[in-house]
Amino acid sequence: MTEVIQYLLSGIAMGSIYSLVALGFCIMWATSETVNFAQGDSVMLGAILGVTFCVDMGWPIWLGMAVIIILCSLFGIGLERVAIRPFRGISDIGWMLSTIAIGIIIRNIAMVTFGRYDRPFPTALVKQPIYIGGAGVYPQEILIPIIALGLMVGIEVFHKKTKFGSALRAVAYNRDAAGLMGINVNLMISFSYALATSMAGIAGFIVAPVILASAYMGLLVGLKGFAVAIIGGITSPRGTILAGFAYGVLEKFVAGYFSTAAREITAFFLVILILLVSPQGIFGGKNRGA
Amino acid sequence: MTKEKKNKRMISSTNGLTRREFLKGSAGVMGTVGLIGTGGIPFIFPKKALAQAGTIRIGMSCALTGPHTHTGLSVKRGAEVACDFLNSKGGVLGKKLEMVVLDDAGLPPNGVANVRRLATREKCVAMLGGYHSTVGLAMRAPIHELGFPYISPYCANTTIIENGYKPNFMFRVSAKDKWIAQFLVDFAINGMGKKNLAVICENTGWGEGGKNDLISAMNKIGIKPASIEQFNWGDKDMTPQLMRLRDQKADCLVGYYLDPEGAQMVKSMAKINYRPQILSAWGISGNFAELAGNDLAEGAMVSMTYTWCGKLDPLGQRITDYIIKKYSLKNDCREFRTGSGTANAYDAINILALAIQAAGTVEVPECWSKIRDALEKKVTHYEGLITTYAPAFMENEERHDAILPENYLMTVWHDGFLIPITQAPQWKTVAPDYQEKYLKTHHRAREIMKRT
Numbered sequence: 001m002t003e004v005i006q007y008l009l010s011g012i013a014m015g016s017i018y019s020l021v022a023l024g025f026c027i028m029w030a031t032s033e034t035v036n037f038a039q040g041d042s043v044m045l046g047a048i049l050g051v052t053f054c055v056d057m058g059w060p061i062w063l064g065m066a067v068i069i070i071l072c073s074l075f076g077i078g079l080e081r082v083a084i085r086p087f088r089g090i091s092d093i094g095w096m097l098s099t100i101a102i103g104i105i106i107r108n109i110a111m112v113t114f115g116r117y118d119r120p121f122p123t124a125l126v127k128q129p130i131y132i133g134g135a136g137v138y139p140q141e142i143l144i145p146i147i148a149l150g151l152m153v154g155i156e157v158f159h160k161k162t163k164f165g166s167a168l169r170a171v172a173y174n175r176d177a178a179g180l181m182g183i184n185v186n187l188m189i190s191f192s193y194a195l196a197t198s199m200a201g202i203a204g205f206i207v208a209p210v211i212l213a214s215a216y217m218g219l220l221v222g223l224k225g226f227a228v229a230i231i232g233g234i235t236s237p238r239g240t241i242l243a244g245f246a247y248g249v250l251e252k253f254v255a256g257y258f259s260t261a262a263r264e265i266t267a268f269f270l271v272i273l274i275l276l277v278s279p280q281g282i283f284g285g286k287n288r289g290a
Numbered sequence: 291m292t293k294e295k296k297n298k299r300m301i302s303s304t305n306g307l308t309r310r311e312f313l314k315g316s317a318g319v320m321g322t323v324g325l326i327g328t329g330g331i332p333f334i335f336p337k338k339a340l341a342q343a344g345t346i347r348i349g350m351s352c353a354l355t356g357p358h359t360h361t362g363l364s365v366k367r368g369a370e371v372a373c374d375f376l377n378s379k380g381g382v383l384g385k386k387l388e389m390v391v392l393d394d395a396g397l398p399p400n401g402v403a404n405v406r407r408l409a410t411r412e413k414c415v416a417m418l419g420g421y422h423s424t425v426g427l428a429m430r431a432p433i434h435e436l437g438f439p440y441i442s443p444y445c446a447n448t449t450i451i452e453n454g455y456k457p458n459f460m461f462r463v464s465a466k467d468k469w470i471a472q473f474l475v476d477f478a479i480n481g482m483g484k485k486n487l488a489v490i491c492e493n494t495g496w497g498e499g500g501k502n503d504l505i506s507a508m509n510k511i512g513i514k515p516a517s518i519e520q521f522n523w524g525d526k527d528m529t530p531q532l533m534r535l536r537d538q539k540a541d542c543l544v545g546y547y548l549d550p551e552g553a554q555m556v557k558s559m560a561k562i563n564y565r566p567q568i569l570s571a572w573g574i575s576g577n578f579a580e581l582a583g584n585d586l587a588e589g590a591m592v593s594m595t596y597t598w599c600g601k602l603d604p605l606g607q608r609i610t611d612y613i614i615k616k617y618s619l620k621n622d623c624r625e626f627r628t629g630s631g632t633a634n635a636y637d638a639i640n641i642l643a644l645a646i647q648a649a650g651t652v653e654v655p656e657c658w659s660k661i662r663d664a665l666e667k668k669v670t671h672y673e674g675l676i677t678t679y680a681p682a683f684m685e686n687e688e689r690h691d692a693i694l695p696e697n698y699l700m701t702v703w704h705d706g707f708l709i710p711i712t713q714a715p716q717w718k719t720v721a722p723d724y725q726e727k728y729l730k731t732h733h734r735a736r737e738i739m740k741r742t
Contacts, residue, residue, distance in 0.1 A: 006529055006562070116357045118550040120581050129561045136529075136561035211526040212550060212581060220524070256530035260522050261493065 002134035007252035009132065013141035013210065015248020016148035017043070020203040021225025022232060022240040023152060024196030029234045030172035031192040034084050034095045038103030040222015042072055042197045045106065046204025047213035048114045051121050061123070068205055069198045076197030077190050084193070085186070103218070110215035121208040140209050145245075147206055151199060152241055168192060227271045233284020243282065345388040346381070346652050348373070348642065349408030351401050351429075352420030354393035360576070360627040361421035365443045366391050367613055368635030369418055372643075374612075382643045383652060390414055396421070398428035405429050409438040413654045416441065416642055416661055418635060421628065423447035423467075423496060426460075433459050437655070439662045441642060443635035444628075446470065447499060451690045459662050461683055461690045463638035463676075464630070465572070467496075469695040470593050471503035472510075474544045474569045477591070477700055479511065481724040482567060486516045488540035490531065490555070492547040492573075493520040500546030500571055516540040525551060528558040536564040548573040552590070553581035560586055567591070575701075575708055576627050584706040589716055592708060594699045595676050596633030599623035600709030601742065603734045605675055609636065623707065634693075637674040641682045641692065644669045666690075678733070696731040712739060 021039055028035045036042075046068050053064035083102055087094030125140035159165040170178040171188040179185045204218075211217070224247065232243030247267065255263040274282060350369055352362035366389075373387040381387055390412045394400035401419075408414045416439040419426050426445035433440045434455045442450060442462040451462045478484045489504045491497035501518065508515055516538040519531035532555070535543065543566050547555070552574040559565055568590040575594060579587035598610060600623075610623070613632070619625045626632060642661075646652060648668035649660035669682035677697040683690055704714040711717050712735040717725070729736050 003530075003533060006533070010527055010529065116359075117577060118553075118581055120553075120583070122583065126557075129563075131563070136563060138561065212553070214550075252527070252530075255527075256533075260520070260525055260530070 003256060005133045006135035006137075007256050008249060009135055009137045010141060011249030011252035012245060013137075013144045013207075013248070014251065015245040016145040017203045017207050017221065017244075018225050018228045018247055019241045019244025020148050020151065020199050021221060022229035022244050023155070023237055024199050025226060025229035026234055026237050026240050027155075027192045027196045027199075029229075031168060031175075032080075032084065032088060032189045034088055034092075035099070035226075035234075036076070036079060036084070036193065036196065037096060037099040037222070037226075038079065038106065038218075039196065039200050039225060040218035040220070041103045041106050041110075042075065042200035042218070043204035043207075043221050043225075044110060044213075044215065044218030045072060045075065046201030047121070047208035047217060048110055048119075048204075048215065049201070050205040050208050051119050051213045052114070054123075055119075055121060065202065065205055068201050072198040072201030073194035076193040076195070079197070080190050080193035084189075088189075103222070107215055107218065114213075114215050116215065118212040118214040121213055123209045126209040138210060140206070144206050144210075148203070151202065152237075155195070155199075156237070164191075224267070227268065229281075231271055231274050231281055233281025236281065236283035239281060239283025344385050346383070346385050346646065347388050347390050347412060347414045348639065349404075349412060349414035349417035350389055350391045350420075351394045351404035351408065351417065351425070352391070353396040353422065354391070356395040356397075358396050358421060361396075361444065361631060362393070364626070364628045364631035365418065365420055365635040367617060368443065368632035369639050371609055371612055371616070371632075372636045372639035374616075376640070376643055382646050383650070385652065387639070387643065394420065394422075394425055396425060398422075398425050401425035402428050402432050405432040405436070405438065405440075409436045409655070409658075415439075415646060415652050415654060415657050418443050418638055419445055421445055421631065423450060426450040430455070430460065437658050437662075439642075439658055439665060441638045441665075443638045444631045447496070448503070452687045454687070457659075457662060458666075458687050458690055459658075461665055461692070463641060463682075463692045464634045465593070465595055465693060465698060466691045466695075467499055467571075468503050468506075469691070470571050470698070471500065471507040471544075473593055473695045473698045473700075474571065475504065475507040475511065476695075477593075477724075478542045478544055478567070478569050479513070481700075481720045481728070482542065482569075483721055484542035484567060486539055486541045487513065488516045488519065488535050488538065488543050488566075490519045490521070490535070490543050490545040490547070492551055493522060497546045504544055504546075521547070521551060521555075523548075523551065526554050528555045529562055532558050532562055532564055535566070536562060540566055542567040542569060544569045546571040546573055549576040549578045549581055552578050553587075556582045556586040556590070569593075572628075572630060574703075575630065577624075579703050579706040579708075584703075587703040587706065590703045591711065591716070592701050592703070594701045594708075595630045595693055595697075596699060597623075597701045597708050597710060598626040598629040598632070599707040600713045601738050603675075603738065606633075609675070633675050637672075637676050637679070637692070640674060641665070641669050641672055641679065644672055644682075677731075699732070700728070710735060710738075 024039050025035050049068050050064055053059045079102055083098035084095045126138045129136040129138050159169055167183045168188050170183055171185055175185055228244045228247050229240050232240030251263050251267055254266045352365050354362040369389050373389055377386045392404040394404050408417050419442040421444045423445040426442055427450055430453050440460045442464055444464050446465045446467045448466055448468040451460050478487055489501055491501040517535055521528050570592050572594050575592055614621055645661050645664035648664040651657045666683050666685055672679045679692055682692045700711045701708050702711045702714045702716045
């Protein structure tokens with residue numbers, strides 16, 4: 001029983017990171033029918049900037065988090081302008097390759113500036129584990145899903161209750177019509193990229209104390225986040241969130257009861273299976289938008 | 291050419307490039323870009339293209355770029371310092387020693403190419419290798435094809451040196467994976483009195499080999515591991531494996547893995563409140579304590595050949611001061627990442643110098659087989675940094691390794707530093723008769739203990 005609790009608790013923590021990354025993919029896809037394949041590297045940015053600001057430069061956590069949100073938003077806006085907008089609607093391969101390329105570039109810049117080694121991000125919440133039903137978990141690992149869920153709820157409220165959110169939903173529903181109604185479509189798309197990237201940055205910031213920060217940590221996280229978005233249905237935010245948690249927990253159980261080698265195999269095999277059965281994802285509906 | 295035709299040509303040129311010109315131009319541009327991009331410039335303008343008259347050239351191939359640059363720097367520095375010290379005493383056979391260091395980035399094909407280049411183009415009398423066992427393994431064929439002497443100052447895979455070639459041109463001044471396993475098991479059982487050993491390794495070539503070596507070492511003394519566990523590079527959470535080990539009541543984990551995974555492993559141990567003794571091969575000799583935190587790293591024991599932290603012997607101190615000055619490092623022993631390599635390379639160069647002296651000739655390539663024979667038979671006594679070599683090597687391939695397991699250094703992470711166990715509080719937990727046996731083969735430790 002202790003094992004089950006152990007896997008559940010750690011699985012939910014990692015799963016919420018996948019959910020945040022996947023939700024970013026959803027948001028970007030909803031407004032522009034494009035995604036940023038450097039989304040995983042945005043997680044990396046949040047992590048290494050977190051170490052740089054809060055460990056190397058001694059800033060308080062809230063300041064580090066605030067500056068990271070600003071920097072990641074700017075990165076998202078810049079990326080959309082440079083790698084997405086020129087190709088949007090003209091060449092899908094164009095924005096796919098461009099965003100992959102940007103990912104490679106920032107990963108290598110990070111390796112040169114931050115260094116090639118893993119670095120720790122010690123916070124008060126990873127000093128001592130706490131015990132729940134015999135299973136040990138760092139308080140940070142409990143904080144991660146709380147923050148992640150808070151963000152997701154906040155975004156849903158923003159979408160449903162604010163005028164700006166309504167404009168975003170309008171663009172997601174039908175870009176041309178929204179444009180005709182006077183909504184600045186480009187601005188909405190830039191905003192969605194800023195939102196997605198800063199969510200990934202926050203994810204990196206809160207998970208780095210648990211898994212260490214490194215220049216190449218974004219690769220696998222980005223890949224899994226994308227897989228989660230696809231499984232959940234890239235048009236369904238709630239679906240992707242659920243899929244993220246499920247994926248995180250599944251990983252832990254597979255690693256626990258079979259082996260860590262089986263973990264990646266099983267998870268991605270499941271992705272393929274689900275796509276074969278349900279190509280639009282489990283919760284995805286028909287593609288709307290353009 | 292008539293005036294008309296000339297004008298036509300000029301006009302067409304000003305309108306744009308002809309196809310031929312365009313192709314030539316592109317080829318030129320791409321060639322230049324390709325050259326620069328692939329770092330071909332060093333191949334065309336090598337730093338030491340012409341042999342300086344009257345120097346003895348010793349080659350080295352190691353990782354100076356890539357994720358393991360610190361390992362290449364570690365062995366390069368040790369070798370260069372050894373050459374400087376020997377040169378200040380007049381060199382060998384009246385000539386100065388000169389290191390010719392090439393980068394292989396830890397990749398086997400580059401290593402193979404470097405062997406050929408060091409032997410044939412750079413006209414070296416011998417060469418040193420680097421950290422990566424995969425590169426060392428790939429070098430066996432070209433080394434023996436050329437008959438070019440090789441000494442590994444780090445890569446520890448058993449079959450690099452025990453390679454079946456006769457005559458065997460490969461030697462090593464470093465640890466041997468097979469013997470590291472024996473050392474760890476012996477220390478765990480006889481030194482620490484542990485009863486229930488388990489094996490936990492990373493699942494790479496090195497980890498797999500280490501796992502097998504540990505199991506053989508245990509079988510040799512008639513015990514079986516309580517359990518065998520593995521994890522991947524990049525794994526962040528080892529609680530599944532550790533929970534199984536805890537259920538098996540393993541009181542000591544012996545294993546081969548690197549700093550990041552080692553750190554996540556001890557963090558996972560804290561999570562499940564399970565703190566067995568850790569005994570590891572030298573994979574966790576980098577920033578393990580920084581990643582895990584000093585508290586969780588405390589007490590982890592690591593098999594090394596040398597460590598630059600803690601109280602040093604006089605020669606070690608002299609080398610440290612020299613390296614800090616020569617390479618402008620901070621005065622912090624943790625700057626000596628993978629520090630065993632520096633010490634290994636230092637002793638390797640000195641042993642090689644003695645062999646060159648005994649061989650009596652540095653005419654390439656005739657000297658190669660003479661130096662090989664001298665290494666094998668004529669370096670009968672050398673008081674080195676790591677230990678006293680008497681002799682350095684012997685004829686059988688198992689003894690092409692200069693450092694014996696009884697000379698391996700047991701170190702322990704204490705207060706964030708990796709220091710010799712004899713200088714740490716954990717020494718008290720070692721059985722008295724094992725302490726006696728250990729001190730017999732570690733005369734430097736005895737000296738330092740006497741001084742303090």
